[in-house]
Amino acid sequence: MSNIDIPEVLNSDEIGDWDMSCDVAVIGQGVAGCCAALEAHRAGANVLIIERASGGGGASAVSSGIYYLGGGTEVQKALGHEDSPDEMAAYMMSSCDPLDPLAVRQFCDDSASHFSWLEEQGLPFERTQHLDKAVFLDTTECLMYTGNEKLWPYREVAKPAPRGHKVAGTGENAGSVGMAPLLEKCEKEGIPAIYDSNVTNLVRDANGRVCGIRVKQADGIIHVNARRGVILAAGSFNMNTQMIADNIPLLGETSEPLGIPSNDGAGVRLGLSVGTATSAMDGVIPTASIYPPAQLIKGILVNKRGERFVAEDSYHGRTGNFVMEQPDQKAWLIVDQDIFAYPEIPTANHSFVDGWETVEEMEAGLGLPPGSLVRTMEEYNKNASEGRDPVLFKSPEWLKPLDQGPYAAFDISFDRSTYLFITLGGLKTGADGECLDARSEPIPGLYAAGATAAHIARSGKSYASGMSLGPGSYFGRRAGRHAAGANWSRG
């Protein structure tokens, strides 16, 4: 993080008079900021929201609107899916190996009740489901498998359950349908917010406690006193090219950040300025899904050595992570006539290379080492015919010998297709959103939530769709209550 711009920290005695004052300053009005503001306000604190854009919503409003929640939510129950905090915790613990297992356990314990809270705020969730493989939906259906729940080894550890809860909107930007009621609640409950306001620095008092912020507005600079705490809910660093280059050099020119212009890491940099530690700064989900249609999962993915490298039934972000790490970042999706179809995600730009009568011709056509693809497919087909994949443990339901020529290949190379990415790294926090230093000691007066904080998943290999909005809304609430001086009541 050699070259990134860490803002200066101001001392409160350098500030003359505060221009504004509150108990809790919430920086950013995406999902984490809204939830933090609502909880702090309802706990009796005087809250001020400071937002860079001209209105609330943040990146959450342009997301696909999926909340990763489980343990027996009302939707899961209505549709007959068994789930429990134990099973959800088993899945998250085994797939994410999180820094803070107890915080994850609490998220799982509270997950069903947190879902109900979201519904109480007015977020619309249907009692419907979409159990086919999908990345986002053009329907308002709710419940989906959005992660690696059915992937080996997790399926062995925890009973798979769908936990992606999508708000009743459609398409890639369904998230706005979930943000509208949260923004409305903030307004109706009279929580003041200032817009077009860019927080440039934190202010510390003589005891080293964060007690305020400097805000740049069109017509000048103001200083805001935050008597109880400052909550950084300012989104990710997706758009900060220097932070990306420093931390995730494998992302290249064809990778495109998912987010909004203010996702420039401002929150992370403010946290760093007072000594907050970071976690998983190299974590990223690069996605250019090969499915839908689901039948393509029955194909295989090979690298330029002609070798497989990831179970093809992985969550698309996991697959993208492995593609990113392959030799020269090259990879192809191989299919036979039985399962031939075009990948449907238009943004991915996977290109059809060619069709060939034989595997030998395909190997030559793709420029793979002589014999490599033939050997890989012989071994794969033999095992698939026995319903097993002893190398990468793809699930039996997606195994079939690829032996019905002609054959075809799609180029899914990392530097050729378009991989949209979300960063996973951010500030290290405790279960109540308190910012922590390298030794996990709290930074007094400072909180982080949402994409400004490090995600539970530290690698795109373990992320699931909804693991931003789900934990972001939950830990945002906890940060709000804690900053307001109230306890969190579990379960």
Add this chain to the structure above:
Amino acid sequence: MSNIDIPEVLNSDEIGDWDMSCDVAVIGQGVAGCCAALEAHRAGANVLIIERASGGGGASAVSSGIYYLGGGTEVQKALGHEDSPDEMAAYMMSSCDPLDPLAVRQFCDDSASHFSWLEEQGLPFERTQHLDKAVFLDTTECLMYTGNEKLWPYREVAKPAPRGHKVAGTGENAGSVGMAPLLEKCEKEGIPAIYDSNVTNLVRDANGRVCGIRVKQADGIIHVNARRGVILAAGSFNMNTQMIADNIPLLGETSEPLGIPSNDGAGVRLGLSVGTATSAMDGVIPTASIYPPAQLIKGILVNKRGERFVAEDSYHGRTGNFVMEQPDQKAWLIVDQDIFAYPEIPTANHSFVDGWETVEEMEAGLGLPPGSLVRTMEEYNKNASEGRDPVLFKSPEWLKPLDQGPYAAFDISFDRSTYLFITLGGLKTGADGECLDARSEPIPGLYAAGATAAHIARSGKSYASGMSLGPGSYFGRRAGRHAAGANWSRG
């Protein structure tokens, strides 16, 4: 890696006459270097070993001599332990989530035959076992559980089998008993070696291929031409304080590196000088085991918030990793009268704090937040009495309510006890030991094996004892054969 010393790369046209010449130069004569040299030599290459110390053995000779191998070795079979390449791969894939799954699969496929190869070289392995929890043995017994095989979630994914194969030596430095026959083979087969010889730079030819080395000796500098390749088998960067500070800042003053003086990262730095990528540079196994005696695993570990943070039946390196990450790096082992004993590993320096009649007194005595330890133990005891640990999934065999006062605590804090550590990071390599750049493209003419290469386990949370010597010897052999121009025959 801002401040570390990366050596200059020399161009072959700057070198006048080569002082020595060989096909394959092997830098370092620990286990990886010996195995590489033997295989390259037997494949017909003209090999030269260059070693910094006055004799061979390296850190391998002062290790505890455990080789992590399985899939049905002769020892496993003789003692009636079922294991297979599939089960071993399932364990390693699920616990390590390795960068290169196919290399791991090949290691598992070849593991039993590699064990037999080691025996053929003269390494002594008894057909005996030690199935109690131990860190190292004062007996010559062979087979042990040395990792997280029985730990949740891995026990759900792969049938646990003991895979730590210890050579028939005793104590912390049993490794020398395994190195003696390998060194003898090198000598008997007439592989030349030069000692007290420090490789300071790599030399590249006009095509960018690594083709030689500069060596510093007591009486001057020589240049060695390596026509087919250079194999870096020069150990870890354990002893390089700058590399440690840059990559693993959580290691503190009370942490002590396990290794020998030449583990200064010379091999890693040589690899970096020509653009080899690194992996897992922040990976570390810090160990100060709480067991033996095994009964202490029935205790609980708590941090300064009075909360548990890791399943106590974890491999000691996994536990140490979690202790390192706790608030203020503080942690205590809590026991009741039923299971009271002193931790036996003398180097750990875990100190007895005190005994107390009640949990309330213990909580106060340890300065934990009021009510915190009482709540943690009430919850733990209730679940333990039902044979479950829904929070951290400790195995039922180690669960018992801690309700038989008086109680006692041992301080196992990271900054107070002595945690011995081994670094896990190093150069990124392929299955044949070829050094890879960031995009996984090979660096022509350069190989790495042993602790100079990144380990399969990228975090101490997934390491097992023997995962240095086991893969180090296996991938060392493969690097030797590949550098000599020979193929590796699988299985």
